[in-house]
Amino acid sequence: MLRYTFQRIVLALAIVFFAISALYTVMITLPGDPTTVLLGPRATAEIRADFRERMGLDNPIHVQIAHFWGRILSGDMGTDFNRNRPVADSVFSALPHTVALVFGAIFWSASLGILLGAFSADNRGSWLDRISGVLSVAFIAAPSFVVALYSLLVFSVWLRWFPTIGAGEPGDIMSRLYHLALPSFAIGLAWVGYVARIVRASMLEALGENYIRTARAFGLPRRTVIYNYALRVAILPAVQVLGVGIGGMLSSAVFAEIVFSRPGLGSLIYDSVSGRNYPVVMGAMLVAIGFFVTCALIADLINAALDPRHRSQR
Amino acid sequence: MSAFRHTLMGRLLADPLAVFAMAIIALLVVSALLADVIAPHDPSAMNLADRFASPSATYWMGTDNLGRDTFSRLLQGGRIALYVALTAVSIAGLIGLILGMLAGFGPRWLDNALLFFFDTLRAYPTIILALALAALMPRGLGTVIIVVVITSFAEYGRVVRTQTLSLKNAEFILAERAMGASFARIVFHHILPNVLGPFFILAAMNLPVVITIEAGMSFLGIGVPPGTPSWGATLKDGFDYIRTTPWILLSGGLPLILATLGFTFLGEALRDQLDPRLRKTR
Numbered sequence: 001m002l003r004y005t006f007q008r009i010v011l012a013l014a015i016v017f018f019a020i021s022a023l024y025t026v027m028i029t030l031p032g033d034p035t036t037v038l039l040g041p042r043a044t045a046e047i048r049a050d051f052r053e054r055m056g057l058d059n060p061i062h063v064q065i066a067h068f069w070g071r072i073l074s075g076d077m078g079t080d081f082n083r084n085r086p087v088a089d090s091v092f093s094a095l096p097h098t099v100a101l102v103f104g105a106i107f108w109s110a111s112l113g114i115l116l117g118a119f120s121a122d123n124r125g126s127w128l129d130r131i132s133g134v135l136s137v138a139f140i141a142a143p144s145f146v147v148a149l150y151s152l153l154v155f156s157v158w159l160r161w162f163p164t165i166g167a168g169e170p171g172d173i174m175s176r177l178y179h180l181a182l183p184s185f186a187i188g189l190a191w192v193g194y195v196a197r198i199v200r201a202s203m204l205e206a207l208g209e210n211y212i213r214t215a216r217a218f219g220l221p222r223r224t225v226i227y228n229y230a231l232r233v234a235i236l237p238a239v240q241v242l243g244v245g246i247g248g249m250l251s252s253a254v255f256a257e258i259v260f261s262r263p264g265l266g267s268l269i270y271d272s273v274s275g276r277n278y279p280v281v282m283g284a285m286l287v288a289i290g291f292f293v294t295c296a297l298i299a300d301l302i303n304a305a306l307d308p309r310h311r312s313q314r
Numbered sequence: 315m316s317a318f319r320h321t322l323m324g325r326l327l328a329d330p331l332a333v334f335a336m337a338i339i340a341l342l343v344v345s346a347l348l349a350d351v352i353a354p355h356d357p358s359a360m361n362l363a364d365r366f367a368s369p370s371a372t373y374w375m376g377t378d379n380l381g382r383d384t385f386s387r388l389l390q391g392g393r394i395a396l397y398v399a400l401t402a403v404s405i406a407g408l409i410g411l412i413l414g415m416l417a418g419f420g421p422r423w424l425d426n427a428l429l430f431f432f433d434t435l436r437a438y439p440t441i442i443l444a445l446a447l448a449a450l451m452p453r454g455l456g457t458v459i460i461v462v463v464i465t466s467f468a469e470y471g472r473v474v475r476t477q478t479l480s481l482k483n484a485e486f487i488l489a490e491r492a493m494g495a496s497f498a499r500i501v502f503h504h505i506l507p508n509v510l511g512p513f514f515i516l517a518a519m520n521l522p523v524v525i526t527i528e529a530g531m532s533f534l535g536i537g538v539p540p541g542t543p544s545w546g547a548t549l550k551d552g553f554d555y556i557r558t559t560p561w562i563l564l565s566g567g568l569p570l571i572l573a574t575l576g577f578t579f580l581g582e583a584l585r586d587q588l589d590p591r592l593r594k595t596r
Contacts, residue, residue, distance in 0.1 A: 014430070019437045023446065134331065141578035143526040145533060146567040149553055153560055251441035255530060259553065269442060270534065273449045281446050289437050 004304055012297045020286050021065050027278065028064060043081065072286070078279035082272075087283040090268060095287055097167055097264040100176070101256060102249045104184025105191065106242055112188075113195025114238065118231050120196065121203035132196065139193030145255035148186035152259055155182055165261035183256040187249050194245065195238045203234035236306055243299020247292045325587050332583035338576030342569070346392035355383035357390045357543045366559045375565035378551045384562060387543035388569050394544050395573060398455055399524040402462035403517050409463065410470020411513065415505070417471065418478025428475070432468035440465045441530060448536035455528075458537050462524050473516050477509045511588050518581035522574035529570050545570045 043051070059067075071077075077087040120132045156164040162182045168175035206212060207230050215225045254266030261267075265284050272280040326332040345352060354374065361381035369376045375384040417428040444461040451457045481487060487504055495503075531537035532546030533553075545566060552563025 011430075011433070015434050015437050018430075018434045022434070023443075026447075027450065137578055137582055138575060141522055141571075141574045143529065143570055143574055145526075145530055146549070146570055149549060149556075149563055150567060153556055153563060157556055157560070247436070247439045250439040251530075254441045254445070255533070258534070266442070269445045273445045273536070276449065278449060281449055285442060285446050288439055288442050292439060293437050 001305065005301060008297055008300060008304075012293050016286075016290055016293050017069070019289050021069075023285060024065060024068055024282065025061060027282065029061065077283040077286070080277065080280050082275055082277050082280075087279050090280055091265070091283045091287050094263055094265050094268040094284070095291070097262060098250070098253050098257070098266060098288075099291070100180060101184055101187065101253050101262070101264060102246060104180045105188035105249050105252070106246075108185050108188030109191030109195050110238065110242065113192045114199050114231070114235060116192065116196035117199025117238075118203060118227060118234070120200045121207065121230075121234075122226050124204060133200075136193035136196045139189050139196075142190065144187055144190055144252035145259065147189050148183065148252075148256050148259040151182055151186050167262045167264075179260075179262070183260045183262060186259075187252040187256050190252075191242065191245055191249070194241055198237050198241055199231075199234050202237050203230050206230040206233045236303065240299050240303050243296050243302075246295040250288055250292055322587055326583055329583050329586075331579050335576045335579035335583065338572050339580060342392055342573055342576065343396065345389055346396050349386075349389040349393055353383075353386035353389050355386045357386040358382060358541065366555070368561060369565075376559070376561040378548070378562050379555060379559075382543075384548065384565050387548055388545065388565065390543040391545040391548060392569060392573075394455070394538060394542065395525045395528055395570075398458055398462070398528040399521045402459045402466070402524050403520055405459065406463045406467040406520075407470050407513065407517050410467040410472075411474050411509070413467070414471040414474025415478050415501070415509070417475040418482060418505075419501075425475070428471065432471050435464065435468040438465055440527060441534075444527070444531050444536060445534070448531070453536060453539055455538060458528050458531050461531070462527055466520060466524070469520070470513065470516060473512050474509050477512055478505055481505050481508055515581065515585045515588055518577065518584050521581070522577040525570070525573055525577070 075088065077091065079085070080087045080090045083090055116132050116136065120129045123129050152164060156162045163179050166179060168177075168179035203226075207226070212225060212230055215229055216222075220229075250266070253264060254270060256262070257264040257267040258270060265288050269281055269284045269288075272278070272284065326336070354372075359382065361377065363381065364373070364377050365379060365381040367373050367377040367381070373383050373385070375388065377383055378387070413428055413431075417425045420428075440461070443465060444458075447461055447464075448457060451460070481504070487500060490500060490504060528537055529544065529546035529549065532542075532544035533550045534546075535550070537546055538544040548566035549563065549570070552560070552566045556563055
């Protein structure tokens with residue numbers, strides 16, 4: 001397990017390194033003055049000249065990438081010229097909002113998905129099972145940004161049950177959660193479908209195992225066997241799916257943040273792109289990719305720890 | 315007739331959801347092809363006197379902020395959605411097919427390098443990468459297609475590689491090799507046809523995803539050029555006027571939901587019919 005953990009961490013670091021380096025290379029090799037790309041349009045001629053020299057833009061590409069990582073590792077992500085502060089400040093003040101949104105989505109998809117999946121497995125073959133199967137696929141198919149737009153229209157504009165904009169009062173947990181409920185639901189809905197299908201399939205598999213039969217033979221109530229014993233095993237594969245799914249959720253979060261006018265990484269990147277604020281785009285990409293790869297790594301390690309068979313696979 | 319029941323089409327027709335899905339897709343394809351004939355109005359003609367009209371006999375789904383007929387625009391949008399989806403999926407699929415077979419057949423180091431490459435591409439959240447690239451590239455369908463290809467071909471590559479690896483050492487391939495079959499014959503006569511099943515299932519499942527990405531990018535203003543009647547652009551108009559004219563938003567989302575539902579249900583049905591083993595993996 002230690003060896004496996006080590007291998008996975010090295011692989012994850014290598015992925016982040018190459019993903020960001022590739023993007024950086026595209027940014028500096030694209031036609032046009034890279035100082036405009038990296039500093040933003042508001043930089044003066046002096047800043048440009050200084051920057052060009054400081055970054056060694058005349059060096060070969062691999063040297064420039066090495067310098068780029070040197071700066072990142074020493075904590076310097078560049079300057080956010082639109083807000084006049086370090087990029088790190090902009091990015092790390094936006095990050096918690098997106099993390100809350102993604103974990104809210106995981107909360108919705110895990111709770112509803114596990115319920116739906118367990119219920120289907122329990123009623124296997126009935127028309128209820130069929131309906132929940134069709135519903136799961138429909139949830140998966142529905143584009144999350146249309147779900148976000150429609151739920152904004154129905155629950156916030158028409159029914160006025162939920163707020164339409166913002167992330168709530170700072171420091172007020174209830175207000176934060178109240179603002180989080182609808183956007184995180186819009187992101188989580190698709191994953192309700194995935195989780196439900198996986199929980200259903202792995203639960204049906206678990207129900208065929210010997211220890212379940214033993215528990216039944218022991219005279220334990222059906223409900224206890226299904227919702228306590230089988231479900232515990234069946235949740236495992238859902239963890240991995242949600243871990244990998246965080247990449248998709250980050251994409252959906254961009255829409256949820258824009259539709260519900262929330263602060264976060266997605267709306268930060270969106271605003272920075274329209275303002276040609278490239279250092280912020282780069283910094284936010286780095287953090288988004290790092291967050292995604294870390295979550296996928298953690299889900300992978302949890303799985304490997306709980307199920308040794310997983311370690312031999314790639 | 316009894317033979318027909320056992321063909322793929324026959325089996326699909328026995329599944330009510332697959333029939334429903336094929337009906338939606340047929341409707342979509344026909345309306346996209348005949349968009350110019352069916353459309354009651356010119357999709358980009360502005361009629362400022364009839365701005366924000368509610369659905370009526372003249373404007374079946376109402377009009378938008380510039381008085382353009384929403385229904386006619388959605389018909390044109392179907393064209394854009396299908397064009398982007400088919401082009402992007404074909405290009406991504408072809409790249410994935412070649413790289414996947416290379417990884418499956420090539421030496422160990424090449425396999426490992428390609429797998430690492432696939433894993434690295436998977437680390438980019440699609441829409442966030444789209445935003446980053448949109449900052450550097452001109453706005454248009456070409457950019458949308460490039461973003462989709464970059465973020466999706468790795469998935470095809472992985473599937474094709476796995477399939478190739480498991481076939482490479484199969485006994486019938488060994489027998490064929492023992493009889494002196496050339497490398498080309500093994501690849502094109504034996505591996506390729508067996509790889510194509512899972513490959514097409516994946517492609518079918520990816521069509522709705524690509525349609526959503528195009529609409530999403532156009533919604534964010536980094537997809538189609540301004541004024542183009544993409545579904546995402548209509549949704550953006552609807553979002554801007556959500557409080558006053560919910561019609562634009564409601565009708566704008568409808569074809570997108572129908573299209574993704576149709577393709578997803580068809581993909582599911584195809585997968586169940588062609589490869590029941592795949593059922594468990596997702």
